Amino acid sequence: MGADRGSEANELSAGGREDRGGLAARWPLVQQLRRRDPAALGRVARSARSAALRPRTAEPVHVVRSVCPYCAVGCGQRVYVRDGEITQIEGDPDSPVSRGRLCPKGAATKSLVTGPLREYRVKYRRPYGARWEELSLDEAMDMIADRIIATRAETWEDADEDGRTLRRSLGVANLGGATLDNEENYCIKKLMTSLGFVQVENQARI
Numbered sequence: 373m374g375a376d377r378g379s380e381a382n383e384l385s386a387g388g389r390e391d392r393g394g395l396a397a398r399w400p401l402v403q404q405l406r407r408r409d410p411a412a413l414g415r416v417a418r419s420a421r422s423a424a425l426r427p428r429t430a431e432p433v434h435v436v437r438s439v440c441p442y443c444a445v446g447c448g449q450r451v452y453v454r455d456g457e458i459t460q461i462e463g464d465p466d467s468p469v470s471r472g473r474l475c476p477k478g479a480a481t482k483s484l485v486t487g488p489l490r491e492y493r494v495k496y497r498r499p500y501g502a503r504w505e506e507l508s509l510d511e512a513m514d515m516i517a518d519r520i521i522a523t524r525a526e527t528w529e530d531a532d533e534d535g536r537t538l539r540r541s542l543g544v545a546n547l548g549g550a551t552l553d554n555e556e557n558y559c560i561k562k563l564m565t566s567l568g569f570v571q572v573e574n575q576a577r578i
């Protein structure tokens with residue numbers, strides 16, 4: 373394939389030099405006939421530059437088959453790795469679910485692990501605060517646990533006014549974001565339900 377592309381690029385370059393001879397030779401119809409591409413959907417539509425371009429996945433790298441982490445559609449992915457670093461993530465044509473396709477979120481999976489804006493520290497903005505503070509993970513986890521326990525105790529409903537069993541709290545709700553993956557959503561739903569919190573929602577297809 374590389375040789376084909378190289379010869380095509382050479383041909384295009386040679387064609388470019390030849391075409392300088394006359395305007396008629398550059399006319400698209402003439403190009404289509406001379407280069408045996410009557411519909412102009414292949415060779416004629418390419419410039420010397422585009423014919424010489426190489427796909428990002430062309431370099432010899434290790435390919436790991438995976439599944440998109442974002443939603444329950446479960447599209448297949450091919451993860452390209454070089455020297456322990458992910459270089460690209462593409463749809464897997466062998467997947468019977470997605471046949472090589474990824475939605476925009478799945479196609480951007482590489483940035484989930486390599487994005488420069490990814491946060492690695494807990495950020496906390498206290499009530500009425502105007503700036504973010506950094507907390508240790510232990511401190512943040514303790515704060516969350518204390519507040520959930522206190523809110524659950526204050527808002528617990530054993531039964532309604534007619535005596536029907538409720539055993540729930542409406543004091544806590546969970547709203548998930550698009551970057552939560554299937555496993556995280558499973559754990560969140562399990563935790564919230566076991567605590568009696570019934571307001572659980574997520575944007576993704578779970």
Ligand code: SF4
Pocket residue numbers: 440441442443444445446447470473474475476477478479577
């Ligand atoms: S987020 Fe998109 S690419 Fe990923 S599994 Fe769902 S539909 Fe497929």
